Amino acid sequence: MTSLAALILASLLQVIPAPAQMQVRGGSFKLAPPSEDKIEFRLDPSCPLPAEGYTLEVTRSRVKAVASTEAGLFYARKTLEQLEENGRIPCVKITDYPRFAWRGFHIDPCRHFLSVEEIKQQIDILSSYKMNVMHWHLTDDQGWRIEIKKYPRLTEVGAIRTEFDGSVEKGYYTQEEIADVVAYAAERFVTVVPEIEMPGHALAAIAAYPALSCTKETVHPQITWGSPDIVFCPGSEFTFKFLEDVVDEVVALFPGTYFHVGGDECLKTKWEQCPDCQARIKAEGLVADKDGTAEEKLQSYAIRRMEKILAQRGRKLIGWDEILEGGLSPNATVMSWRGESGGIKAALAGHDVIMTPSKAGMYLDHVQGDPKVEPVSIGNYTTLEKAYKYDPVPEELTKNGKEHFVLGLQCNNWSEYVYSVSHRQYMLFPRAFAVAETAWTPKEKKDWESFRTRVDKACQALDKRGVNYHIPIPEQPGGSCDRLAFQEETTLELTTTRPVKAVVYTLDGSEPTASSARYTAPLRFAESAVVKVASLTSYGKLSTVRTISLTKMAPWPSVTPDLIGGLTAERADGRFCTVADTKDATWTPVKIERLRDLATLEPFNRNLPDSTRFYAARAKGAFKVPETGVYRFSSDCDEVWIDGRLVIDNGAAVKRFSHQDSELVLEKGAHSVQVYFLYNVLGGWNSLRNKPDVLINNNKINLIH
Numbered sequence: 001m002t003s004l005a006a007l008i009l010a011s012l013l014q015v016i017p018a019p020a021q022m023q024v025r026g027g028s029f030k031l032a033p034p035s036e037d038k039i040e041f042r043l044d045p046s047c048p049l050p051a052e053g054y055t056l057e058v059t060r061s062r063v064k065a066v067a068s069t070e071a072g073l074f075y076a077r078k079t080l081e082q083l084e085e086n087g088r089i090p091c092v093k094i095t096d097y098p099r100f101a102w103r104g105f106h107i108d109p110c111r112h113f114l115s116v117e118e119i120k121q122q123i124d125i126l127s128s129y130k131m132n133v134m135h136w137h138l139t140d141d142q143g144w145r146i147e148i149k150k151y152p153r154l155t156e157v158g159a160i161r162t163e164f165d166g167s168v169e170k171g172y173y174t175q176e177e178i179a180d181v182v183a184y185a186a187e188r189f190v191t192v193v194p195e196i197e198m199p200g201h202a203l204a205a206i207a208a209y210p211a212l213s214c215t216k217e218t219v220h221p222q223i224t225w226g227s228p229d230i231v232f233c234p235g236s237e238f239t240f241k242f243l244e245d246v247v248d249e250v251v252a253l254f255p256g257t258y259f260h261v262g263g264d265e266c267l268k269t270k271w272e273q274c275p276d277c278q279a280r281i282k283a284e285g286l287v288a289d290k291d292g293t294a295e296e297k298l299q300s301y302a303i304r305r306m307e308k309i310l311a312q313r314g315r316k317l318i319g320w321d322e323i324l325e326g327g328l329s330p331n332a333t334v335m336s337w338r339g340e341s342g343g344i345k346a347a348l349a350g351h352d353v354i355m356t357p358s359k360a361g362m363y364l365d366h367v368q369g370d371p372k373v374e375p376v377s378i379g380n381y382t383t384l385e386k387a388y389k390y391d392p393v394p395e396e397l398t399k400n401g402k403e404h405f406v407l408g409l410q411c412n413n414w415s416e417y418v419y420s421v422s423h424r425q426y427m428l429f430p431r432a433f434a435v436a437e438t439a440w441t442p443k444e445k446k447d448w449e450s451f452r453t454r455v456d457k458a459c460q461a462l463d464k465r466g467v468n469y470h471i472p473i474p475e476q477p478g479g480s481c482d483r484l485a486f487q488e489e490t491t492l493e494l495t496t497t498r499p500v501k502a503v504v505y506t507l508d509g510s511e512p513t514a515s516s517a518r519y520t521a522p523l524r525f526a527e528s529a530v531v532k533v534a535s536l537t538s539y540g541k542l543s544t545v546r547t548i549s550l551t552k553m554a555p556w557p558s559v560t561p562d563l564i565g566g567l568t569a570e571r572a573d574g575r576f577c578t579v580a581d582t583k584d585a586t587w588t589p590v591k592i593e594r595l596r597d598l599a600t601l602e603p604f605n606r607n608l609p610d611s612t613r614f615y616a617a618r619a620k621g622a623f624k625v626p627e628t629g630v631y632r633f634s635s636d637c638d639e640v641w642i643d644g645r646l647v648i649d650n651g652a653a654v655k656r657f658s659h660q661d662s663e664l665v666l667e668k669g670a671h672s673v674q675v676y677f678l679y680n681v682l683g684g685w686n687s688l689r690n691k692p693d694v695l696i697n698n699n700k701i702n703l704i705h
């Protein structure tokens with residue numbers, strides 16, 4: 001066989017992660033019921049490959065895998081499973097081993113709980129792609145998820161969250177369940193790293209044991225996303241006694257070397273006021289200097305104490321990169337999430353690091369296409385390609401001979417905006433496959449063009465298991481909108497974040513199928529239409545369908561501004577999930593200067609105490625458009641009415657990245673606008689964090705005063 005033919009064949013073998021070396025020979029091995037004796041998996045301590053490596057040779061007559069470890073044989077088997085097609089395994093010779101020792105994925109049951117079954121499924125799938133660390137984020141402000149026998153209120157109180165709308169989010173893992181998951185993972189050569197967050201992100205624990213905080217006030221597990229400023233008190237000995245007791249129970253469940261103590265996003269405002277914290281600062285001689293404030297030194301003190309507690313139990317401390325603040329504890333491993341700089345600094349100082357930079361592609365909670373067409377998310381932007389192209393070894397480390405301190409990389413799968421199992425799968429796959437390839441495959445063997453074709457087979461394997469995943473949704477270049485308007489005629493242009501086999505659409509209201517019309521050039525419309533559009537994959541599956549309406553309309557006539565009057569607003573106190581809930585509310589006038597002020601009628605409080613005064617507000621005014629034409633409206637307000645007609649209705653949706661943008665044709669001159677804004681918390685989003693403007697063609701609407 002020519003080398004070109006071998007190369008083409010190799011690219012047809014859709015193995016992820018791509019093996020370090022793979023030669024494809026002609027022919028195949030046929031699997032048959034008695035073929036077991038022709039398949040050999042041999043443990044050979046003299047096999048010269050790095051740990052976890054293996055060789056795999058498939059000829060027409062036999063299959064032979066050799067490795068020096070059980071893990072290596074497991075990975076050989078996983079490669080073999082991917083090679084198999086209709087009972088045949090192509091003849092290959094593979095020599096394979098990992099680039100990195102830490103090939104991690106992270107799960108966040110604190111914001112939205114994952115069942116044991118769901119966790120096992122993730123372990124099962126991701127270990128098949130040779131990932132080998134599961135970072136289990138077990139405690140946070142919104143939930144404490146691990147049973148600690150000495151402190152039962154952690155789960156009695158800290159594992160239950162009553163949301164704004166009265167619904168309850170709860171769940172925790174018993175110690176038996178934890179042990180079961182750890183054992184299940186071990187069988188698949190996955191080490192589970194527990195994370196117990198301190199000193200911040202600890203509100204659920206403090207809700208259970210208020211004495212753990214500086215102010216000792218009564219709190220509830222947090223119902224909003226973001227960090228409260230009520231955190232553990234490192235001035236108090238009870239805090240360390242508690243943490244030491246918790247560590248004792250946790251290390252008994254997790255045999256791995258590493259223990260994650262969090263350390264991120266700890267607001268230190270309470271420490272500044274706390275007599276115990278200030279006494280500790282004094283007693284320990286913690287003084288502000290170029291390395292940080294006295295309170296940052298106090299955080300560093302707390303982490304160092306944790307490091308000692310862990311070392312006494314034979315464990316190594318890992319923390320998020322904030323543990324660098326105020327000085328890194330001597331043997332800490334740093335998980336670099338706020339970019340790579342924390343990781344670089346730590347590695348240059350001789351510390352091990354795990355790279356998981358959020359904005360460089362390792363945060364799989366980021367949106368993976370136009371936020372107007374993708375489900376609500378935390379934002380940012382991480383396409384499959386971006387996740388794939390991340391490399392965890394910065395040049396600065398290679399230049400300084402410190403690259404070996406990078407143990408590997410990890411994707412983090414935070415679940416604030418993940419409201420169902422299938423949505424979690426949608427965020428995870430296929431981007432986690434990209435991370436798996438970077439973690440395993442030699443850098444020089446990585447190739448995006450090859451990967452994006454190979455990923456289709458991995459996605460089909462997910463289909464077989466009934467697991468959901470992301471397929472690019474057709475979007476409009478320059479910004480998507482499902483409600484378009486035009487006067488005479490218009491065009492609709494579509495694209496996708498990565499190539500798909502085709503974009504298919506219908507115009508008769510039916511759902512698109514693989515044989516629907518194919519989009520080849522911008523669609524032209526002279527009459528109103530409803531377009532249903534989806535991406536079609538190489539294997540015949542469709543993405544989420546988008547329904548786009550294009551409405552031919554005469555311009556809405558302008559009105560005399562005097563008839564509308566200036567900006568007026570009213571407020572009604574109460575807990576309202578939707579505008580319809582305000583039907584019997586009592587409204588009283590309030591004075592505002594601009595629409596944005598609707599979100600400042602109560603102060604923003606990150607801790608949301610019981611005394612919080614939620615409210616509804618509505619405002620009316622007028623604005624002018626300079627020319628007769630098409631205008632696109634967008635708003636995170638609950639409702640926007642233009643000229644007396646409801647144009648944006650965000651319903652009970654989480655009020656971020658409004659999905660209800662709408663176009664209108666307006667006549668030159670003045671038009672009326674009315675908005676409703678509700679201060680509430682839906683899906684964990686505190687709406688006071690919005691700026692309740694109305695945008696017209698992406699600019700703030702200019703109200704006539």
Ligand code: ACM
Nearest residue numbers: 264265320337358
């Ligand atoms: C983090 O994302 N706060 C580690």
Ligand code: ZN
Nearest residue numbers: 214233274277
């Ligand atoms: Zn304190």
